[in-house]
Amino acid sequence: MTTFAKAVREYEKLCEQHDVPQETVLAYLVELSQLERYNLYMHYDDEMPKDMEELFDAGMKRILNQEPMGHVLGYSWFYGYKMIVNEDVLIPRVETEELCAQVLMRMDHYFKDLDVIHTADIGTGSGAIAITVAKEEDKVDMIATDISVDALKTAKENALNNEAKISFMAGDMVKPLIEQGVKLDVLISNPPYIPQEEEMETSVVDFEPHVALFGGNDGLFFYRSIFEDCSKVLKDKAFMAFEMGWDQRERMSALVEEYLPNDTYEFVQDINGKDRMLFVYHNLEKWEK
Numbered sequence: 001m002t003t004f005a006k007a008v009r010e011y012e013k014l015c016e017q018h019d020v021p022q023e024t025v026l027a028y029l030v031e032l033s034q035l036e037r038y039n040l041y042m043h044y045d046d047e048m049p050k051d052m053e054e055l056f057d058a059g060m061k062r063i064l065n066q067e068p069m070g071h072v073l074g075y076s077w078f079y080g081y082k083m084i085v086n087e088d089v090l091i092p093r094v095e096t097e098e099l100c101a102q103v104l105m106r107m108d109h110y111f112k113d114l115d116v117i118h119t120a121d122i123g124t125g126s127g128a129i130a131i132t133v134a135k136e137e138d139k140v141d142m143i144a145t146d147i148s149v150d151a152l153k154t155a156k157e158n159a160l161n162n163e164a165k166i167s168f169m170a171g172d173m174v175k176p177l178i179e180q181g182v183k184l185d186v187l188i189s190n191p192p193y194i195p196q197e198e199e200m201e202t203s204v205v206d207f208e209p210h211v212a213l214f215g216g217n218d219g220l221f222f223y224r225s226i227f228e229d230c231s232k233v234l235k236d237k238a239f240m241a242f243e244m245g246w247d248q249r250e251r252m253s254a255l256v257e258e259y260l261p262n263d264t265y266e267f268v269q270d271i272n273g274k275d276r277m278l279f280v281y282h283n284l285e286k287w288e289k
């Protein structure tokens with residue numbers, strides 16, 4: 001028998017010892033108890049129901065073992081949408097929500113006169129980007145691709161649960177789009193960009209699919225692939241939006257200038273002030289907000 005307060009305090013202490021962020025305890029309990037944080041505080045000194053205590057103990061045991069909370073719950077939240085996550089997909093990150101917001105603003109700016117905005121999300125994983133952009137902008141016609149057929153299975157389930165209309169294609173980067181003769185106004189991708197040899201946290205490297213993480217020796221393998229092929233799938237006027245590693249700005253600039261010398265581009269920082277997004281403009285004026 002324990003109270004909410006006591007259980008939280010105990011697990012926060014254990015988190016510290018196991019090198020797990022302490023915020024995880026409350027975040028997990030909020031999901032489990034289905035109470036708003038505010039209500040949870042109101043009940044803080046109440047006894048925890050027995051069945052919840054058992055679930056909480058079992059879940060916290062996995063979390064202390066470095067397993068991501070998303071895997072323990074079986075879902076994760078992205079842009080207010082619930083996404084099933086499992087060992088086949090990357091758990092969508094908060095930084096990627098910013099990419100979606102930046103894409104939506106640019107769609108408004110460049111393409112408000114179009115009836116349909118043909119868009120693709122390359123390497124869709126859980127489907128987080130494709131679903132969010134399709135839900136938030138009615139004019140979007142969305143194609144989502146991935147090389148992992150298992151990831152696509154989860155993405156399809158997420159699209160169905162969130163009532164998002166998306167066409168899915170399996171294959172290597174933009175190759176399936178070329179084969180189908182697709183022409184895009186907007187190409188979005190958060191490809192794997194971690195350099196092969198980089199040391200990473202256990203919760204990521206032991207539990208998330210490596211096909212979603214590693215982008216060759218310098219982490220840039222998949223950007224090269226897209227830059228090489230993009231002219232075959234972009235319309236005359238189009239833009240591309242990428243997530244990138246915070247320390248890749250210089251090498252990304254060099255890459256864009258090498259592969260796409262006639263396009264303009266800009267880097268956008270995330271809320272932590274890190275270079276996190278790259279936008280490439282194809283026959284479009286750079287957007288000066």
Ligand code: SAM
Nearest residue numbers: 092123124125146147148172173190191192212
């Ligand atoms: N878009 C999701 C997100 O932002 O949360 C997942 C991004 S994850 C970093 C990269 C995704 O690219 C993974 O789902 C992985 O399976 C996929 N991928 C890896 N290699 C690929 C390839 N050659 N062609 C297409 N997709 C690939």
Ligand code: GLN
Nearest residue numbers: 190191192193194212213
């Ligand atoms: N941001 C993810 C991480 O650091 C990696 C995502 C990616 O490679 N695109 O775990």
